[in-house]
Structures are given as structure tokens and as C-alpha cells.
Amino acid sequence: MATATPNILVVEDDRETRALIAKYLRTNACNVTTATDGREMIRAMTDHRVDLLILDVMLPGEDGLSLCRKVRAESQMPIIMLTARGEDVDRIVGLEMGADDYLAKPFNPRELLARINAVLRRQAAALNASTTNGATALSFLGWRIDFRLRELRNPAGARIAMTSAEFDLLRTFCERPGRVLSRDSLLDLTQGRNAGSFERSIDVLVSRIRRKIEADPLEPTMIKTVRSGGYMFTPRVETLTPPTSG
Amino acid sequence: MKRIGFLNLRGISGQIAALVVASIIAIHAILTATFLLHRPDQPDLSIDRGHAQLVASLQLLGAAPEAERPRLFADIARAFPQMDIQSLPPGPAPAANEPDGHDLRGLHRRLGSAYRIFSLGHEEGAHKVGIALPDGSMISAKILPDQRRPPFWGGPWMMTLLFAIISVTLLGLWAARALTAPLSSFAKAAESFSLNGAAAPLPERGPEEIRSVAKALNRMRERITTLIDDRTRMLAAISHDLRTPITRMRLRSEFIEDDMHRSRMLRDLDQMRSMLESVLSFLRDDRKLESMTLADIATTLQLVTDQFADMGHKVAYDGPEHAMATVRPDDLHRSIANLVENAVRYGAEATIRLRMSSDTATIEIEDDGPGISDLRKDVMMEPFVRGDDARNMDETTGFGLGLSIAHGIVQAHGGELSLNDRQPHGLMVRIRLPVRQQDREAA
Numbered sequence: 210m211a212t213a214t215p216n217i218l219v220v221e222d223d224r225e226t227r228a229l230i231a232k233y234l235r236t237n238a239c240n241v242t243t244a245t246d247g248r249e250m251i252r253a254m255t256d257h258r259v260d261l262l263i264l265d266v267m268l269p270g271e272d273g274l275s276l277c278r279k280v281r282a283e284s285q286m287p288i289i290m291l292t293a294r295g296e297d298v299d300r301i302v303g304l305e306m307g308a309d310d311y312l313a314k315p316f317n318p319r320e321l322l323a324r325i326n327a328v329l330r331r332q333a334a335a336l337n338a339s340t341t342n343g344a345t346a347l348s349f350l351g352w353r354i355d356f357r358l359r360e361l362r363n364p365a366g367a368r369i370a371m372t373s374a375e376f377d378l379l380r381t382f383c384e385r386p387g388r389v390l391s392r393d394s395l396l397d398l399t400q401g402r403n404a405g406s407f408e409r410s411i412d413v414l415v416s417r418i419r420r421k422i423e424a425d426p427l428e429p430t431m432i433k434t435v436r437s438g439g440y441m442f443t444p445r446v447e448t449l450t451p452p453t454s455g
Numbered sequence: 456m457k458r459i460g461f462l463n464l465r466g467i468s469g470q471i472a473a474l475v476v477a478s479i480i481a482i483h484a485i486l487t488a489t490f491l492l493h494r495p496d497q498p499d500l501s502i503d504r505g506h507a508q509l510v511a512s513l514q515l516l517g518a519a520p521e522a523e524r525p526r527l528f529a530d531i532a533r534a535f536p537q538m539d540i541q542s543l544p545p546g547p548a549p550a551a552n553e554p555d556g557h558d559l560r561g562l563h564r565r566l567g568s569a570y571r572i573f574s575l576g577h578e579e580g581a582h583k584v585g586i587a588l589p590d591g592s593m594i595s596a597k598i599l600p601d602q603r604r605p606p607f608w609g610g611p612w613m614m615t616l617l618f619a620i621i622s623v624t625l626l627g628l629w630a631a632r633a634l635t636a637p638l639s640s641f642a643k644a645a646e647s648f649s650l651n652g653a654a655a656p657l658p659e660r661g662p663e664e665i666r667s668v669a670k671a672l673n674r675m676r677e678r679i680t681t682l683i684d685d686r687t688r689m690l691a692a693i694s695h696d697l698r699t700p701i702t703r704m705r706l707r708s709e710f711i712e713d714d715m716h717r718s719r720m721l722r723d724l725d726q727m728r729s730m731l732e733s734v735l736s737f738l739r740d741d742r743k744l745e746s747m748t749l750a751d752i753a754t755t756l757q758l759v760t761d762q763f764a765d766m767g768h769k770v771a772y773d774g775p776e777h778a779m780a781t782v783r784p785d786d787l788h789r790s791i792a793n794l795v796e797n798a799v800r801y802g803a804e805a806t807i808r809l810r811m812s813s814d815t816a817t818i819e820i821e822d823d824g825p826g827i828s829d830l831r832k833d834v835m836m837e838p839f840v841r842g843d844d845a846r847n848m849d850e851t852t853g854f855g856l857g858l859s860i861a862h863g864i865v866q867a868h869g870g871e872l873s874l875n876d877r878q879p880h881g882l883m884v885r886i887r888l889p890v891r892q893q894d895r896e897a898a
Contacts, residue, residue, distance in 0.1 A: 223699055229706035315701040315728050318709050367779045368748055370755035370788060372762065417761055420776065421754045 215260040215329055216240045220250045220276070221291065222268050230263070233318050239325070247271040259286060261325060264308070266292035274306050281307030287328040291316070327377065330398055334384070347383045349444035350431070352422065354383055361422075369421050374399065378414050379422075382432060382442035391439040415440060465663040467634060474630050478623045485619040508535055509596055510565045516540075517570065517588040524592075543585060543593035559584060562598070637665040641672060687738055694734045701727055733856040736789060737838060737863075752787060752816060752888075753778040756807050759791045768799040774809030780816050780890045782868060787888075790864040791818065793857035794884050798822035802881055811890070818886040826882045832874045836862050861886075 217239050221227040224245075231241040242257055244250040246268050253259070262280060266273040277288055290308040309328045312321055346355040351364030359376055361369045371379070377399045382390070390398075392411045399411075419426040433441050464473055512531045519527050524542070531540050562584070563572050569589040576583055581597040588594065637660070644657050656676065657669040705724055711717040753775050760772040791807070798805035802822030810817045827835055834840050838859040861884075865872040870888035877883040 223703075225703050226699065226706065229703055233706055233709050314698045315705050315724070318706050363751060363777075365779060366749050368750040368784050370751070370758040370784060372758060417757075420757065421751075426776075 214238055214240050215325070216242065216258050217261050217263060217325065218242045218244060218250065218253055218257070218259045219263045220244045220246070220268065220273070221263070221265040222246060223265075230318075230321075234322070234325075237322050245269075247276045250276060254280075261287045261289065261329060263289050263291060263321075263325075266290055277306045277308050285332070287332050289321070289324055289328060327399060334398060344448040346449040347446050348449050349383060349386070349442075349446045353449065354379060356380060363422075371418075371421065375414055375418050375421075378411070379418055382440070383446050386442045386444065386446040389435045389437070389439045389441050395440070411440075467662045467664050470630075470634060470662055474627060478627055481623055482619060485615060489615055506562060506565065506598070509538055509598065510562065512538065512540060513566060513570065513586055513588070513594070513596070516594065517590070521590070521592070537597070539581075539595075539597045541595050543595050634662060634665075637661040637669065641668060645672070690734060691738050694731045694738075697727070697731055701731070733793075733860065737856045737860050747781050747783055749779060749781050750784040750787075751777050752780045752782060752784075752818075753809060755784060755788050756791060756809055756818065759788065759795055760807055762792070763795055763799060763805070768795075769804040770795060770799065770807065771804070772807045772809075774807070775811060778809060778811045778816060780888060782888065783864070786864045786867070790861035790886075791820070793861045794820040797857050798824070798882070798884075801825060814890055816888045816890050818888070819883055820886075821877050821881060821883045823877070823881040826876055826880055827874055835874065836872075858884075 217234055219227055219230050219234070219241060221230060221243070222245050227243050227245070231243050234241045242253050242259070244253045247270055250262075250264075264273045264277055268276070273290060273292070277290065280286060280288060288308045289310045289312060291312050291314060309331075310324045312324060345357045346353060348354070353362045354360075355362075359373070361371060361376065361379065363369055378395065381395060381398045395411050415432055416426070419429050419432055423429045423431055431442065431444055433443055435441050464470060512535065515531075516524060516527055528540060528542060531538070559572050559574060563570070566572070566586075571587040573585045573587075574582070575585045575595055583595060583597050585593055585595050637658075641657060656673045659666050659669045659673070661669075701724055704720070708717055708720045708724065711720065754777070756774065757772055760770050763770040795805055795807065798820055799822070801824030804823055806819075806821045808817075808819040808821065810819075835858055839855045840859075862872045865886050865888065868888050870886060873885050875883040875885055
């Protein structure tokens, strides 16, 4: 865990939903502050220390996307957006605005918790791994992984279809090239141990990623299995500036 | 709409009446002109010239004193040798002095009753007549045969008449077609009426009735489109607003102590959520929000396979490891996932197959379920049609939108989706997608 009890600010205009999210997170070892709109959010952020922001897109007054952009302009505080619209455009716009993750309503509360933990862990890890800190996209051997759009493109520029678990695992590899990563640490860095049984084991995910990116999945050259019980991502990873070249 | 009998030239009836009247007037005008030019009631001078010379000569002879006649005979014979006028020896006039035959009647009418005319038979192709002058002396003359009348069909006025009839007929046909053409275009427009609003409104031109029909049809189309839009908005609003209570219930269910109740509630909520998503996705379908991009569609199919395998279904992928195509990746994923969801709902096993050719990607989703009868294959593409109408909705059935959504997505890609039978039983959905579309995004 990055912090013992993370301070989470929930900005949500529906009174009941707000109360329920707060109650659920509190029962799962979080300190929760709530706000109904942008003004309350700013007041809460000046009054308390906030480790992570959960922001509803549809808010009275200033909407969540614009609040997200404002917060991001001033700090690297992790932001998870919630929206009633599950449309891809929202997802992309939300991530473009600087949100770290995105959940469509109605969401699975356990997934929210898993995402909160993943985002917090990623942030803590990114503070250590200075090479990739702040990068929105990385490239390796012509491949390009874009964290904002959550997409992977091969050297020909074709988008590769991945689940979010596969993506998060590949992201973790890309952020730590040349390091041996045990299954346990990979699990910690991606899903968290309390994520539940709906996620696949690391080995299954690795074999699925290999099938998608390796020239020969049976003779992997990118994600190598290390005898002592772990994996290593071998390619040289380069940081890409935010997507301006496209 | 006011109309003054059939004189309202803006209506169909007026135009038809005007057409008939105009044709009749045109024909009559042409006939009248022909009549006035040719005057068939008057003797044709070109035909009658021989008669006129004969009549003049006979009147000259009849008026001349007896003594001068021989000189006159000579003069006439010199001037008009073809008439062959000769003096007949005086004698009793033949009994048949009633003029008979066309020639003699005309001659008699012009000479007057003082002259008597009788036929002397034919001689060398000419009609020889005898004429008794008023003083009783007799002469004979030949009436030259008429010049041949011009052939009936070739006559100039007949040609004119034929021309007039043909042109009036053609004009009439054209006018009638022009009047009715909008009607057939209406039929076509009504047949091709679709709700996506892409079709242009009917042109409002032509006679008044046609224009008002076009206006009415266009208004009706607008009303239908508005109605559908309203319904769509309502459905979207309901589906959208239901998300808030479902979100609350999801959260609340986390506080249910009883595991069995909690898991059942979660299952219900999941079903509600997936139904809402399918409705919203269906309503969003034709808006084509996602942009086309180059993607590895083999990984999309592998992803669907993995996702269903993780849920405990038997789904296999058979195809290349990588396959590039320009598609809307998330839309394609949604359509394949819908089809596989149907496949595992009705069958025990499903197979996703991919075959690439130079310009087409063929994706087949196959199940070993009961399949769909030929009669129902078309209906199944319609929204809100489920494979088993008789059964009530239970946890395994959705709204019946999966196939419609998939179909819509494939069509938006310029591809085609067909339902086929699998042997020995089961359904095979085949999708053909064009591969080489314009790359809109440079990698």
C-alpha cells in the first residue's frame, strides 16, 4: 500500500450515491471527504490533504471535465472520473483532460476500489521510477503505448486490442524495463491482491500479451521468463512527448 | 386550394382538359388551314383546264354567225389540236342527250342548258362528245382524259395531316408522362423511405395535386422522423437515468450481509446494466462516433475469445495471429462480442474464425445451437427480436439488440453480415469487411 489510509475526495452531485461511495470506501480503509460541486471541491482541497480525487463528469455548475483540467494544471493528484455516459468519446476526452482512470456508471464498487489502489500504487511507483515519470506515452522497438488513450499500436501503426488488465500489466513492464519483476510484485503493481477473482493470473495475462506483441509467442524476446520466478521486459523504452506528432 | 372547374390549369384535371382541348384545336386548325389552301369544293383548275378551253371554244362557236364558223373551226383546230373539234353533218340529235358521266355533267353545267351534249363513245383513249349548239348545228370534240390525280397518301395536305396527328400524339404522350412521372417517383420514394433521414425530401413540383401530395408526404416524413427521434430520446433518457439508481443499488448491495442474496442481486444488476448498455449502444449506433483507424483485428478476435473463455464459456479462435484492417476497433469489438454472446447463449461451444484475403476479411462466428430457420433469418436482424419470443425474459436473454447492433456496425464499415446454417446444426454468422479502406490516420 502506498499510504496507510489514503485521503479520498469524492465529488458527486447525487446525494445518495455520494453517501454510498463514501460509506463503501470508509469500510475499505479510506478517509473520505465529499463535495457536491466544484466550489465545495476546491474548499475541501484547501482544507484537507487529498491523495486522490474521484470526480463525477456531470456536475451542477462547472462540469467534471473542466474541473479535472483545472486540478491537473496545478498538481499531479491522481484523478478517477465517473460518468453516467459510457461512451468512448467521454473516456478519451476524460483521459485527455488528464484523468488517470475512468469508470462508467453503473460501476462495480470493487472495481472502483481496485482502480483507486492501482492508481495510488502507480503514482507511488512513478515517483521512484524517474525515467518514465510524467510520460504519457512510451515506445519500444517501434511499438507505442499511450497511457492517456490506453491504447497500444504496433510498428505499422495498427491498434492492438487488449483488456485493461493486459494493458496495465504491459504498462507496468514498460515503466520498468530491464528489471526482474516477480509475480507478486506485478500483482501488487497492477491489480492489487484484493481485486477479486474476476482478473486472470499474471501468467495467463503474460501469455496473452506475448501472443499479441511477440513475433513468436513460444520464443519470446520482449517479455522473458526469468528462471527464479518472474518476468523481465527487455526492449529499450523511450519516452514520447505528449501526442503532438500524430 | 380553390379551383374554377376544370379551367384551373394548375391542377391535373385542368391540365388534362387543356391538353385535350389544345390537341383538338391544333388538329382543327391544321385541317382548316389545309382546307382553305386547297378548297376541295371548287373545281381543280389544273384538272379542269381542258374543259375550260372546250367550253370557251364551244361558246365562241355558238355565238358566231354560221358563216364565220369554218374559219373559227380552223383557228381552234390550230390553237387546240388536241380537242379535235369538227363540224358534224346536221342530223337528228341522238336520243341519249342526257349528259352522263362526270365529264359531260361538268361540261353541261358550265355551258348552260342551251347546249346539248351527248356522248359519241371513246376513241383513242379520249372521250368523244357531240354538242348541239343553240342554233342546232352539231359539232364533235374530244374531251381529253383527266390528268392523273395525285396519289391520295402522297398528297401534300395528307402529309400535313399525318405529321400533325403524329406530333400531337407524341406531344400528348409526353405531356401525360410529365403529369404522371412525379407519381411514380413518389412510389419509389415511399418504398425507399428510411429512418436515418439520409434521403432527400420529395421535390415539390408539377401540377398542384402532385405538389400538394409531395408536401403532404414530406410533412408526414418529418412527423415520423420527429416521432422516432422523440422516442429515441425518451428511450435514451430512460436508459440514461436508470444508471443512477442502478449505481446506488450496486453500492448498496455491497452492504448486504447475506451472500446468497447479495450475489443474486448483483446478477440482476449486471443484467440490467448490460441491457441498458445494449440499448444505449443501439441508439448510438448510427452516430459513428469512433474514427476509423488501422488495427490488428486478429487481436480483437483473440480478446473476445479470451474474455468469454474467462467467463467459463467454450470459445475458440481459429485464424492468423495478426491481421491488419482499417476499422473502428471498439465498434468491431462490440459487434463480435454481441455475436459470441448469442452464440454461447444458444449453443454449448462457439468458434470465431478469421480468413484474410487481399481485400476482404471474413469473420465467422459459429455455434452448435439450434440455429435459425430460414423464415426467421431476416426478422432476426430487426431490433428487439429475440430468438425465442415465446419464452419470457430470463437471465440469459437480453433485449434482442445484439444482432441488430452487430449488423449496424458491420454496415457502417461498408461490410455485410449474413446468417448461415451450420452443419449438422447451429448458426454461422459470416461478416465480410473490406480491408483496404482509406487510411485516415497516418501511423
